[in-house]
Amino acid sequence: MWRIVPLLSVLIGALCPAAQGRPPLDVNDTQQQYQADEHSNVTLTVLCPVNSSSDWLNIDLMIVEPLRSIYLYDSRFQPDPHTDDQFKGRLQCDPQLRNGMVECLLSDLRLSDAGRYQWIVATKGRSNLTKLELVVRAVMSQTQEEPSKPTERERIGLYMAVGLLAVIIVCLYLGNIITFCNFTRLIPVEISCLRDNLSQKN
Known part of the structure; x- marks a missing residue:
């Protein structure tokens, strides 16, 4: 239940901007695409329209199919980020915005990590949704690529x-x-x- 509260606050603010005193959720129609080899690392980056004077930051990185949050951070309700079990130990995000950017490092890529993702990043008075797609290329092991030499x-x-x-x-x-x-x-x-x-x- 505690995971849903920050997301609901963002969605309510997007659907009812007058009630929350913030503009609607800005949707970036350009889908980012990342390609990387299996067992390698990839850095996911999103540019956010951030209010630098805001003391509230919400970061919600979700996988679309099936829809669930894999990384959730809310400076008001959840100072310690929550990471999905599938990505625990492999997904590390920096909640400190640098030049209006949020970066997440996903290491030791698996074929199951491939798919569509979306970010919801919100601050007081501003929010943004960005879509991205991750393509993971399978890498054959050395024993499969070359027959063993005597x-x-x-x-x-x-x-x-x-x-x-x-x-x-x-x-x-x-x-x-x-x-x-x-x-x-x-x-x-x-x-x-x-x-x-x-x-x-x-």
Whole structure:
């Protein structure tokens, strides 16, 4: 419930400016787009029409689908910023305006972080809504990009196996040649013996 109170105060002020004494909510129709790689960091920046003399600042960074606040800061009701569990430890915003800018650093990007966001930044008498889109590019791991290379020991073992196989093939080939040569030498001897046997019988 405490998260809704600051947002309602901003929306009521935007819809009922006369009652709150502030102008309607200014909507920036130009959607900012940020692109970054998975596991990298990105800085989200919004330019605010801020009343520098105001002692009240409300920052509400929301993700659109599904609509929920991921960072909420209200100097009146919530001096300690609230960060959504999905972004806790990864989203850090500077509530101190610098040259009318609000910056949020989102680190260790995930593919699930991609989507549409919107800021509502309000001070006493002025408020602004800015839309932005975050595109997160998937990065393939090194093991997926390149096949694992064999180590030096594996390469030596592979060379030895190939060399041994080549030696075995050569030995088998030479053995067959020697066997064939010996066989061809024995044929005339066998024929001569056969002729001698036949002549003796006759």
